[in-house]
Amino acid sequence: MADKPQESSAPRSPRATRAAPPRGPSPEWEGRDIETAGVREDRDVEPRGGRATAAGASPGIVEQFASAVLGGALLSIGLGRRSLGGAALALAGGGLLFRSFGGQGHGPILEEPRFDTDRGPYEPEVVAGPRVLERSITIQKPASELYRAWRLAENLTKVMGHFADVTTAGPDVQHWRVQGPLGRSLEWDSHIVEEHPGEFLRWESLKGADVPNDGWVRFRPAPGDWGTVVTLRFRFDPPGGVIGDAVVKLLGAVPDTLASKALRRFKSLVETGEIPTTVPNPAARGGGHSY
Amino acid sequence: MRALCWNGINDLRVETVADPGIVNPHDVILRVTMSTTCGSDLHFIDGYIPTMREGDVIGHEFMGEVVDVGRDVKKVKKGDRVVVPSFICCGNCWYCQHDLYSLCDNTNPKAELQEPLLGYPTAGIYGYTHAFGGYAGAHAQYVRVPHADTDCFLVPEGLKDEQVIFLSDAVPTGYMGADFCNIHPGDTVAVWGCGGVGLMAMKSAFLLGAGRVIGIDRFPERLRMAREKVGAETIDYSRVDSVLDMLKELTGGRGPDACIDAVGMEAHGTGAEYAYDRAKQALHLHSDRGEALRQAIRACRKGGTLSILGVYGVMDKFPIGVIMNKGLTVRTAQQHGQKYLPLLLEHVAKGQLDPSFLATHRFSLEDAPRGYEMFKKKQDGCVRAVFLPN
Numbered sequence: 001m002a003d004k005p006q007e008s009s010a011p012r013s014p015r016a017t018r019a020a021p022p023r024g025p026s027p028e029w030e031g032r033d034i035e036t037a038g039v040r041e042d043r044d045v046e047p048r049g050g051r052a053t054a055a056g057a058s059p060g061i062v063e064q065f066a067s068a069v070l071g072g073a074l075l076s077i078g079l080g081r082r083s084l085g086g087a088a089l090a091l092a093g094g095g096l097l098f099r100s101f102g103g104q105g106h107g108p109i110l111e112e113p114r115f116d117t118d119r120g121p122y123e124p125e126v127v128a129g130p131r132v133l134e135r136s137i138t139i140q141k142p143a144s145e146l147y148r149a150w151r152l153a154e155n156l157t158k159v160m161g162h163f164a165d166v167t168t169a170g171p172d173v174q175h176w177r178v179q180g181p182l183g184r185s186l187e188w189d190s191h192i193v194e195e196h197p198g199e200f201l202r203w204e205s206l207k208g209a210d211v212p213n214d215g216w217v218r219f220r221p222a223p224g225d226w227g228t229v230v231t232l233r234f235r236f237d238p239p240g241g242v243i244g245d246a247v248v249k250l251l252g253a254v255p256d257t258l259a260s261k262a263l264r265r266f267k268s269l270v271e272t273g274e275i276p277t278t279v280p281n282p283a284a285r286g287g288g289h290s291y
Numbered sequence: 292m293r294a295l296c297w298n299g300i301n302d303l304r305v306e307t308v309a310d311p312g313i314v315n316p317h318d319v320i321l322r323v324t325m326s327t328t329c330g331s332d333l334h335f336i337d338g339y340i341p342t343m344r345e346g347d348v349i350g351h352e353f354m355g356e357v358v359d360v361g362r363d364v365k366k367v368k369k370g371d372r373v374v375v376p377s378f379i380c381c382g383n384c385w386y387c388q389h390d391l392y393s394l395c396d397n398t399n400p401k402a403e404l405q406e407p408l409l410g411y412p413t414a415g416i417y418g419y420t421h422a423f424g425g426y427a428g429a430h431a432q433y434v435r436v437p438h439a440d441t442d443c444f445l446v447p448e449g450l451k452d453e454q455v456i457f458l459s460d461a462v463p464t465g466y467m468g469a470d471f472c473n474i475h476p477g478d479t480v481a482v483w484g485c486g487g488v489g490l491m492a493m494k495s496a497f498l499l500g501a502g503r504v505i506g507i508d509r510f511p512e513r514l515r516m517a518r519e520k521v522g523a524e525t526i527d528y529s530r531v532d533s534v535l536d537m538l539k540e541l542t543g544g545r546g547p548d549a550c551i552d553a554v555g556m557e558a559h560g561t562g563a564e565y566a567y568d569r570a571k572q573a574l575h576l577h578s579d580r581g582e583a584l585r586q587a588i589r590a591c592r593k594g595g596t597l598s599i600l601g602v603y604g605v606m607d608k609f610p611i612g613v614i615m616n617k618g619l620t621v622r623t624a625q626q627h628g629q630k631y632l633p634l635l636l637e638h639v640a641k642g643q644l645d646p647s648f649l650a651t652h653r654f655s656l657e658d659a660p661r662g663y664e665m666f667k668k669k670q671d672g673c674v675r676a677v678f679l680p681n
Contacts, residue, residue, distance in 0.1 A: 138385070140383065140384055140385050140388065225385070226385060227385070257403045260403070260406075261402075261403065264402055267384075267396065267397065268381070268396075268397040271381065271383045271384050271396070271397055272317070272381045272382075272383050272384075272397050272438065273316065273317065273363060274315040274316055274317060274363075274437075275315075275400075276315075276397060276398050276399065276400040276415065276424070276437065277314060277315065277400050278400055278401075278424065278425045278426055278427070279314070280309070280312075280314070281311070281425065281426065281427045281435075282292070282294060282308040282309045282310065282311050282348055282427045282431065283296070283308055283344075283346045283347055283348060283427060284294070284296040284298070284304070284306040284307075284308050284345075284346035284347075284348070285344070285345060285346030286346075287309070288307065288308045288309035289308075289309045290344075290346065291425065
């Protein structure tokens with residue numbers, strides 16, 4: 001990994017993209033080499049914590065591990081004690097768990113405002129630009145079959161179910177409804193703007209969207225018998241003002257895992273015909289049902 | 292229905308919870324006829340594994356009768372008597388297709404809890420923390436089994452529940468551990484831990500051609516089982532100066548060809564390293580007491596195989612340099628039960644394998660907390676407590 005070229009010489013500027021939407025095929029579709037996606041990920045991770053160590057593992061992972069184990073232990077002890085001190089222990093443990101399980105700043109989540117990365121350390125509170133979420137997954141099916149599955153409205157509804165209610169609003173138009181901040185729902189229509197059957201699909205929100213956004217999904221052959229690499233990208237461009245701030249917070253809290261979770265759900269749906277769930281699940285809480 | 296629920300450290304209670312129902316199209320519902328304790332449960336009961344939630348139904352080693360069937364289930368039928376491996380596996384992903392079932396991509400609905408810890412999520416387990424999916428467990432009258440056609444194995448007629456129940460976890464885990472050892476005829480295999488998994492690993496090592504099997508433990512009744520039920524030689528580590536010296540002498544100065552750790556993160560031992568581990572773990576400064584594993588690493592012959600079945604967290608003081616300099620091969624996994632079950636059921640049906648002796652104590656579900664207490668403290672020679680939930 002260490003000798004892979006840095007991409008800093010040729011960054012893509014989201015601002016430029018916004019100012020002049022590409023005509024014809026997207027650059028994302030034209031870049032055909034899967035491995036280039038890996039190089040770009042390297043670069044994307046970098047602003048968060050410097051390059052990975054020579055061994056390939058970020059030192060943060062160790063800390064995360066320790067936090068999780070220690071957090072779990074404290075949480076358990078705290079819960080077991082049923083006292084004020086116990087509650088404090090549980091809280092401390094919960095905090096550590098939250099930290100270790102992605103409460104903040106882990107992994108290649110790619111939601112950074114790209115044009116901000118040269119301004120110094122990453123601070124989630126000052127995010128002002130578009131939020132970009134991009135993840136890949138490998139699925140045991142040919143690209144053509146996956147593409148067809150993605151285009152089925154009922155599948156998209158299921159795959160995005162953890163995030164939004166997606167309904168069909170016309171030919172190639174979907175209506176998205178997300179439970180937003182301040183008890184308000186965020187809604188938009190999106191339409192397909194670029195299509196390369198079996199390979200690539202890009203959509204954009206229509207005028208009047210509560211949160212302007214766009215995204216694409218790309219299908220590329222994986223090596224050996226692994227099937228197909230599916231890459232999914234969302235970009236949200238929250239409005240300004242109080243609502244905008246709240247949306248940024250929402251986008252900070254919810255979609256860190258939006259892309260990876262959507263891909264995971266899609267993978268399970270097409271590989272097994274169902275999405276794993278524990279809803280509902282018998283448990284001695286929540287009236288006998290929990291998750 | 293009634294179910295055994297985790298409510299905090301060392302706080303298990305039998306409570307009334309909702310009945311499970313068909314959720315996904317490949318689900319079945321089982322009326323549980325028998326379930327059993329597993330040593331790995333003790334780790335979260337004792338609070339060393341995170342992401343349990345109060346009220347979780349526990350239990351992952353079970354069998355039962357199919358009482359309801361999802362619409363896309365093809366092979367499993369209502370009324371079938373089946374045994375189910377503890378890992379939930381889809382049968383379709385790359386890992387399942389390559390017999391690496393416990394690494395299934397598609398059965399952990401809470402993958403985001405596990406991904407930061409492991410890098411990539413594994414399969415879900417019944418009743419074993421939310422990081423492993425948060426599925427309700429099987430110490431209950433009924434349990435939901437996803438992907439039934441991959442995960443339910445029909446029990447041949449004429450076999451008793453006690454003969455089959457341990458095929459859910461202890462037998463395939465032990466068998467896999469022996470399979471990892473790449474046993475050549477006449478090899479010597481040493482196994483740390485003479486509990487359910489360890490005893491099954493010993494039996495499996497013989498089935499796979501080992502010439503000698505040596506079991507290491509400190510409980511006389513377990514050591515007796517290893518000798519009488521499995522045919523192993525035994526070492527009581529609490530009564531010898533050095534397990535290493537004993538093993539060396541028993542193997543002509545070479546050391547065992549393969550060493551299997553069937554103990555895990557709450558090992559007992561003697562001496563300074565054990566005292567260090569015990570103190571640090573009690574303070575929750577680290578998750579593991581690794582005395583058995585470290586001993587296995589030192590005892591193994593040069594170029595031998597170390598097969599790890601015990602459940603661990605993130606251990607410090609792990610002697611990787613010893614492994615490296617001795618050129619050991621390390622093999623480990625959570626059980627890939629679906630790979631082994633057809634063969635193991637055949638072994639049981641033909642009388643080549645009878646794990647029923649592990650079931651030393653029987654309880655109703657209502658008495659399950661007492662069962663776990665006995666199992667944990669190894670009272671009255673308890674090796675495995677089995678529960679009869681219906």
